[in-house]
Amino acid sequence: MDGIKKILGIVWLLLALVVAYYGITEFGWPKIMSEKQDDQVFGWIIMTILMPIIVGGLAIFGWYAIKGEYSQDKL
Template identity: 40%
Template sequence: MNLLRKYLGILWLLLGVILGVYLFYQTAQALSSPTTNAEDYVFWIVIVTIFIPILIGFILFGYYAYKGEYSSEIRK
């Protein structure tokens, strides 16, 4: 079970990084459009502000799962 947690930790870690890159790619693509108006800027600022902490949580959760912090073994 601990091996499964490590593999899923790597998955969460990579998922957080990939989603972060995708979020910034989509933001840059939407804001570089010639038809961008002020409402688009406000929308993307809100989206990025909300999702950055979620992505950081994914990455931290994956890191700690990979390091074995969630294992059921008793540590001394």
């Protein structure tokens, strides 16, 4: 079971990278560079508030899973 948790930790880290890339290229910069003020506000909210929370949470969870913090020995 600990091996599966470590593999899923790698999956979570890769998912964090994918979400960061997709969030910046699809929702962040194109919305910030838009002509409409509504899009610009949405882009800044995505880039400054939501992206750090989402990517940071996935990355921390994946890092702890790889390090073995969720193993049965720690409980």
